[in-house]
Amino acid sequence: MGSIYLDEEAWLNEWNARQERKKHLVSCIKCLYDSETPNISFDSAGLCIYCQKDDELRIQFPGGEKGRSDFEKIVEEIKIAGKGKKYDVIVGVSGGTDSTYMLHIAKEYGLRVLAVHFDNTWNTTIAQQNIKNTLKVLNFDLWTYVVDNNEYDDIYKSFFQASTPDLEIPTDIALAATLNMAADKFGIQYIFEGHSFKTEGMAPLGWIYMDAKYIESVHSEFGKLPMRTFPDFSFSKQLKWMLFNRLKKIRPLWYLDYDKAAVKKMISEKYGWQWYGGHHLENRITAFYHTYYLPRKFDIDMRTLGFSGRIRSGQMPREEGVRRLSEPPAFDKDLFEMVLRRYNYDQVEFERLMLLPKKTYKEFKTYKPMFEKLRPFFYLMAKANLIPWSFYIKYTAKDNI
Template identity: 35%
Template sequence: MIPRYDICRNCVMDTTDTAIVFDAEGVCDHCKTYYSKILPNWHTDARGQADLDKMVATIKAEGKGKDFDCIIGMSGGIDSSYLTYIATEKMGLRPLVFHVDAGWNSQIAVNNIERLIDGLKLDLFTEVIDWEEMKDLQLAYFKSGVSHIDTPQDHAFFATMYKFAAKHKVHYILTGANLSTECIRNPVEWMYYQSDSIQLRDIHRQFGTRKLDTYPITSILWHKVWMPYVRGIKVLRPLNLVPYVKEEAKQMLIDRFGWQPYPQKHFESRFTRFYESYWLPERFGYDVRRVQYSSLIVTGQMTRDEAIEALELPTYDASTIDQEKEFVANKLGITLADLDGYMKLPLKTYRDYRSQRRIYDIGAKLLRGLGLEVGGKR
């Protein structure tokens, strides 16, 4: 029996999210959560400005007499680039721009980081992840058969920033995560929690070939409980307190800094570009553009008709995908036949390996109950 296909009448999320639920009018639970939970608690007006002013005062007081008062994680993408501009010129902060090089930077990303750093006269600290360990972990994820093979990159980004902040006693990490373009989240079955160290270790134990001697590892309890409540190191999201319209921000960055746009969100990483445009849709049928466009639809930055028209375009460029696959294979030290073989492995999910999913679920309910989390469901 062929499963019934449905698509939300309000956004473009559909039943490729197997946990999606529609109401009697055909509106999905992602949209319902946005309108009932997120929007009423998301303020970018005078209330947001007041909260931003308090945030700035706290950060400045903490950073007084220090070389920098906060860390900004920067990838070269639009969110982190715009945040860097806002934090420096609008908030008047003295950030240290922090970049984690996991081996997959596109040249555009490198250029964008340099242009923001030079244009705003900031200092840049780059942490380079040991490539042999990163490569081994990424190959382990390929061999595991799961969808979330980008986890090794994302896990390293978060863990490295936290460890740097703890070592140098920096209490505030600013991130470009935001509700304007990310209020609807990727279903957990598509992209499992990147910070789950139990799952990361289990997959590496089964499929890895070398020890992770220097690869930075975090955990949900370490960065959600120990770091903020014991060490006093907090992650802040200033873009949630200011008006943030993606296309306007993009044009400002282009005009002001010569910033170069990407074909799609997160494509500053060559691996993420391969993963989101080819691996996920071709192997699993997951098109992350649905999540990205749906966020823009509910926040009034894109119409549903525009999104549907854009989704009719292929997820990747058929004329260049062979070169992309060859680049990924060569970088990982495998053959194209190996890469194609991973594409044909039995489909697995995070449920097939040890995980801390239960802890994430309990934590999410607790944070929402305390009003500390207004993000959408996963």
């Protein structure tokens, strides 16, 4: 039998074997999480801890008229803070569904937007065109930060060597830093983020962990080039932006009702937006990460998050989620070849990397112990919208993996 990393028939056989094994796991009665999900537990009725947390968040962020009213109050605060300035709010853009809809919402509420994009040099043509088309219709300005591609490739190659499931976190951290950098540069206090726990859930620790110290730790061990253009999101910078700049992170989709299928149709008609095949797949390295790296090496299928979120929201029948997860993620062989060419890996070297012993973030230096000690402080920061609630819930809690 061939390698599951290089031979598609071997991979399909392995996938089918995994599906048979998963049939014997304990699963949540509501969502698609099972007993192999990190840090999971179930109540007496069989409801998982993640669904219970989701229920708690829905009390705090109920949507409907209450959610819209709460969001409208925030919009008024944003307009007051923006008086005398060129922009009211920053919206991070990727060309994806959520960020495009954030632009639409901002325009609908009469906000003056600076769109901000972090270019990790892996954008798809569709994503670039989506950004261009939407901003042209809305007449919003764009500020882009581009990282040096050789330096960025070196960071990614370091994470291949580290052999943790967090290969893609440099983009998430760099985007967060870029949004803050733009807010600092242009004197903007509010930032819209496109995350929706109602349609995409929150990734369990053990599937994904991220912080800037973690990236530095991995890169210091395995990297070869200095990190000169990678955006700085050190804890000292985070404190500055949080406490002195008072940058507020707002997630409109936590307040507003969000039917993703209807939104896709609307933005396609209104802005010429095009679908790119799946959640987070508007970026090539992210697509590789979701459709190849995570499922094949770590048996992590990130579709579970989005499908579970939509099931909890009543936007997808559980049976449909089960059926779709039984099929392997759609994979683009040309993308696989592109990754190997760009990182100068032959198949032998790539397979060696994929066969390295699996590690977790706990085997590297991170801010996690400090985040846990400062949990009460971060609770206050989340209450003030200075950090996202998801950061407080995930990163300051004890991790049992």
